[in-house]
Amino acid sequence: MDSNIQVVVRCRGRNAREIQAKSPVMVELPSDTFSSADPSITVNQNQQVSGFLNSMNSKTYSVDQIYGSQADQQLLFEKVAMPLFQDFLNGINVTILAYGQTGTGKTYTMCGNGDFDVDMKDSGNEEPHLHEQAGIIPRVLGELFSALDRMDSDYVVKCSFIELYNEELKDLLNDDSERNKLRMFESKRPVYNSLFIQNLQEKYINNTIEGLSILQKGLMKRKTASTKLNDVSSRSHTIFTINLYKKGENDLFKVSKINLADLAGSENINRSGAVNQRAKEAGSINQSLLTLGRVINSLSEKSTLSSSVSHIPYRESKLTRLLQDSIGGKTKTTLIATISPAKMNLEETISTLEYASRAKNIQNKPQLGQECETTLKKILLKDMSKEITKLNNELIATRSKNGIWMDEKNYQSLIDENESLKADLTETKSSVNGLQAKIEQLTEIKRTSETDMKKYRTQLQDCDSKIKDFQLNELNFKRQMEYYEQKVNELNDQIKKVNEDYRVSELRLNRIVQEGINSVISQIDHIITDLRDSRDDSEEKISNTMLEFEQKLQKNKDSLTVSTNSAASQIEKLLQHIPSLMNNIVKGFSTFRTEIRNHDNKVEKDLSRSKSLNNALSSYIEKDHLQQANLNSNIERIISEKINDSIVQSKEAMIAKFREFVDTSCKNQEHLVKDALHFFSDSIITSEKKNLTDNHDRWRQSTDKIHDDIGEETKELCSGYGVFEKKSSDLIKSTAEDISSKLSTVVNADIKSVSAMASKIDLKEDIPTVRATMGSVLNKDAHLCNSWSALKTRLGEIQTHATKDHFQSSPTSHVTHISSSMEEVKSPSHSISPRRRTKSPSVTQVSPRKSPLKRSSTSNLNSSVLTLQKSKIPQLQRLNSDKENITADLKRRRIEDSGTVNE
Numbered sequence: 001m002d003s004n005i006q007v008v009v010r011c012r013g014r015n016a017r018e019i020q021a022k023s024p025v026m027v028e029l030p031s032d033t034f035s036s037a038d039p040s041i042t043v044n045q046n047q048q049v050s051g052f053l054n055s056m057n058s059k060t061y062s063v064d065q066i067y068g069s070q071a072d073q074q075l076l077f078e079k080v081a082m083p084l085f086q087d088f089l090n091g092i093n094v095t096i097l098a099y100g101q102t103g104t105g106k107t108y109t110m111c112g113n114g115d116f117d118v119d120m121k122d123s124g125n126e127e128p129h130l131h132e133q134a135g136i137i138p139r140v141l142g143e144l145f146s147a148l149d150r151m152d153s154d155y156v157v158k159c160s161f162i163e164l165y166n167e168e169l170k171d172l173l174n175d176d177s178e179r180n181k182l183r184m185f186e187s188k189r190p191v192y193n194s195l196f197i198q199n200l201q202e203k204y205i206n207n208t209i210e211g212l213s214i215l216q217k218g219l220m221k222r223k224t225a226s227t228k229l230n231d232v233s234s235r236s237h238t239i240f241t242i243n244l245y246k247k248g249e250n251d252l253f254k255v256s257k258i259n260l261a262d263l264a265g266s267e268n269i270n271r272s273g274a275v276n277q278r279a280k281e282a283g284s285i286n287q288s289l290l291t292l293g294r295v296i297n298s299l300s301e302k303s304t305l306s307s308s309v310s311h312i313p314y315r316e317s318k319l320t321r322l323l324q325d326s327i328g329g330k331t332k333t334t335l336i337a338t339i340s341p342a343k344m345n346l347e348e349t350i351s352t353l354e355y356a357s358r359a360k361n362i363q364n365k366p367q368l369g370q371e372c373e374t375t376l377k378k379i380l381l382k383d384m385s386k387e388i389t390k391l392n393n394e395l396i397a398t399r400s401k402n403g404i405w406m407d408e409k410n411y412q413s414l415i416d417e418n419e420s421l422k423a424d425l426t427e428t429k430s431s432v433n434g435l436q437a438k439i440e441q442l443t444e445i446k447r448t449s450e451t452d453m454k455k456y457r458t459q460l461q462d463c464d465s466k467i468k469d470f471q472l473n474e475l476n477f478k479r480q481m482e483y484y485e486q487k488v489n490e491l492n493d494q495i496k497k498v499n500e501d502y503r504v505s506e507l508r509l510n511r512i513v514q515e516g517i518n519s520v521i522s523q524i525d526h527i528i529t530d531l532r533d534s535r536d537d538s539e540e541k542i543s544n545t546m547l548e549f550e551q552k553l554q555k556n557k558d559s560l561t562v563s564t565n566s567a568a569s570q571i572e573k574l575l576q577h578i579p580s581l582m583n584n585i586v587k588g589f590s591t592f593r594t595e596i597r598n599h600d601n602k603v604e605k606d607l608s609r610s611k612s613l614n615n616a617l618s619s620y621i622e623k624d625h626l627q628q629a630n631l632n633s634n635i636e637r638i639i640s641e642k643i644n645d646s647i648v649q650s651k652e653a654m655i656a657k658f659r660e661f662v663d664t665s666c667k668n669q670e671h672l673v674k675d676a677l678h679f680f681s682d683s684i685i686t687s688e689k690k691n692l693t694d695n696h697d698r699w700r701q702s703t704d705k706i707h708d709d710i711g712e713e714t715k716e717l718c719s720g721y722g723v724f725e726k727k728s729s730d731l732i733k734s735t736a737e738d739i740s741s742k743l744s745t746v747v748n749a750d751i752k753s754v755s756a757m758a759s760k761i762d763l764k765e766d767i768p769t770v771r772a773t774m775g776s777v778l779n780k781d782a783h784l785c786n787s788w789s790a791l792k793t794r795l796g797e798i799q800t801h802a803t804k805d806h807f808q809s810s811p812t813s814h815v816t817h818i819s820s821s822m823e824e825v826k827s828p829s830h831s832i833s834p835r836r837r838t839k840s841p842s843v844t845q846v847s848p849r850k851s852p853l854k855r856s857s858t859s860n861l862n863s864s865v866l867t868l869q870k871s872k873i874p875q876l877q878r879l880n881s882d883k884e885n886i887t888a889d890l891k892r893r894r895i896e897d898s899g900t901v902n903e
């Protein structure tokens with residue numbers, strides 16, 4: 001029989017901490033005490049809002065029963081535990097689980113508050129009076145023996161109390177639990193119901209007091225610690241199990257058990273203030289609760305979606321392995337979810353309720369416990385013989401080994417443990433060695449990494465500086481690009497304009513050709529119309545018109561330039577066809593004329609015959625029937641009328657026939673002429689269009705290439721010129737300074753030598769000669785000063801020229817000019833060497849011979865400049881001629897275009 005897990009929510013009142021923190025109540029319960037029959041619990045997620053908005057922000061969970069802050073322990077026991085307790089007595093395995101956030105009352109619900117001993121002492125040998133705050137476990141123990149006694153049948157009750165702390169199982173009833181570690185096995189022995197825990201102590205209890213005493217003992221050993229959220233927080237999961245062997249019919253014992261689990265609090269590590277050991281506990285608690293959650297989810301999905309979920313992750317934590325039979329197994333289970341009403345715990349409250357509402361979907365398949373074919377004695381004997389064997393072994397060991405209270409089995413296990421510890425030690429040592437080697441490796445890697453880092457840092461710095469250079473270059477390049485873009489735009493504008501001009505000229509040309517053709521057609525129309533009235537000059541008119549058209553076309557042909565060659569050729573073709581066209585027309589007209597002449601002849605013949613007949617008739621009448629004059633005249637009149645009528649009729653018929661003939665012929669001829677003209681005009685327009693497009697593309701390509709060439713050349717020249725400009729200005733400056741210092745040295749040396757000479761000369765002997773010499777020296781110095789200032793002025797000019805106008809005229813000429821000037825200034829043959837100056841101690845060496853040398857320095861400079869400029873002239877001329885060619889080409893094309901347009 002399937003039975004869903006029963007889910008009960010117990011919401012305590014706000015505790016002192018929550019009241020102190022003024023944390024508002026966010027949980028709405030149907031009642032403060034108890035409500036059942038699918039009650040729902042509402043959690044408001046935002047207390048600020050109310051009404052409709054509040055409903056938007058709240059969440060509702062449906063469970064089986066809800067207990068509020070006013071529900072006491074007795075009520076909870078009666079409503080929640082009692083039904084399960086009855087099943088347990090009837091041989092069904094049952095489980096009660098308390099799950100929830102830390103400090104919400106799990107331990108309070110399962111064990112309760114208060115010291116069980118006090119109550120037991122007071123009660124003497126009678127059943128103990130349980131404290132009103134006693135929880136489910138003491139109440140079950142209290143109820144169990146009185147119920148069993150009432151049943152009056154044999155029974156055995158055994159209890160176990162296990163703790164799961166940091167994923168480690170511990171027997172809370174074993175004094176030597178450290179040595180007798182618990183191990184879990186999957187067992188096929190029915191009595192243990194699939195899970196077998198090795199070394200687990202199961203204590204026989206004969207009454208409530210023994211049970212409570214065991215519970216008390218276990219609880220004392222349970223790990224508890226103070227956390228921020230709960231002063232006495234349970235750090236472990238505990239399961240108190242009562243196994244009942246109750247004699248039924250046919251001496252068969254029914255075996256059933258009740259698991260009473262108090263899980264550790266699900267908690268947020270940060271909020272609980274858990275550090276170190278506590279954090280580890282919290283992690284482990286959360287880990288096993290997380291697995292429990294996953295098991296609940298998988299089972300819930302399995303039953304709601306009746307589903308494909310096949311794997312339930314029981315084996316991923318010890319807690320879920322322990323609870324495997326209780327959740328989704330053969331046990332009848334109730335989950336008590338404990339929550340806090342306060343806003344400060346809202347997140348955990350929602351999480352607990354989510355789990356609880358999902359657990360509600362889980363289906364268990366409770367079954368009646370196993371029946372053992374055994375007697376009470378046998379059960380007791382079996383356990384007791386086990387105990388006696390153990391004690392005997394210990395006794396023998398004590399006797400033989402003088403005072404060591406240990407049987408061989410235990411001793412062996414100690415030896416084994418020791419061996420295993422040794423092995424552990426060796427393993428640990430080798431792993432330490434391994435780790436040390438790894439540390440050395442890592443240190444080495446660190447060292448190399450540091451060297452690499454240094455290298456990379458240097459490379460990075462290099463890269464940085466390169467990037468900066470690059471950015472600078474990029475900026476310059478951008479500026480140049482902007483300049484060229486502007487130029488390209490200008491050129492594009494020009495191209496657009498030319499294109500537009502081409503388009504206009506093309507339209508005009510089309511119009512002119514069309515007009516010409518139309519005028520020819522209308523003239524031919526005129527001729528044809530004229531033909532209908534007078535036939536004599538038609539041939540002449542046609543030939544005149546054709547001639548006119550031919551002349552017009554000839555004129556157009558002559559005026560068409562190279563760019564319209566194909567048009568000319570088309571017109572040429574048209575002209576070639578005109579004589580044959582004219583011949584056709586003329587032939588047509590001569591055929592009309594022959595026809596008309598034949599007709600005229602025929603009419604004339606008819607008329608003359610009628611005339612002769614008329615004459616014959618008149619004479620006959622005159623001769624023979626004079627007397628019948630009146631009658632005759634009448635007859636004559638009648639006859640003449642008849643003849644006239646017949647003449648008029650035949651004339652009209654003839655004219656109509658002729659008209660029809662002329663019309664048909666004219667129409668045929670007109671079609672012929674029109675078709676021919678259309679054909680020619682279309683072919684002219686098509687070929688002219690193609691010709692214009694080709695010309696335009698060619699022109700565009702050539703202008704693009706010219707533009708690119710000019711751009712490249714200008715770019716190269718500019719960059720070369722920039723570098724050179726800087727170098728030249730530095731060189732000019734340094735050379736000018738050099739020359740200045742050298743000149744002053746020369747001047748000083750001259751002055752000194754003159755003074756020396758003056759002191760040597762006997763003034764008395766030749767004063768006038770000395771005076772003359774002094775005068776010449778002074779003249780020379782003045783001349784020297786003049787030369788120097790001229791040179792300085794020239795250098796200044798060169799410098800100004802070089803720095804100022806480099807974009808205003810051809811950069812090449814500047815470069816040439818400055819470089820030649822620089823070569824001149826630098827040239828050793830033209831420099832004034834100090835050696836030569838010091839070698840001129842005499843007056844005669846100093847004076848007139850030196851001036852030309854210094855003058856030649858300036859004039860040589862100028863001549864070198866001129867020479868270098870000349871050497872660059874061809875290059876300049878080439879560039880200028882290129883430029884002129886391009887300009888002329890552009891001009892020519894424009895003129896051609898405008899000429900074509902005018903035509």
Ligand SMILES: Nc1ncnc2c1ncn2[C@@H]1O[C@H](COP(=O)(O)OP(=O)(O)OP(=O)(O)O)[C@@H](O)[C@H]1O
Pocket residue numbers: 011012013015069100101102103104105106107108109113230232233234235263264265266338
């Ligand atoms: N319904 C309740 N009525 C009165 N007091 C309660 C109630 N629930 C809990 N308390 C009190 O709140 C405190 C914390 O409860 P308890 O230790 O049972 O929480 P817990 O959920 O077991 O916490 P932890 O998971 O940390 O062990 C206790 O002092 C307990 O007496």
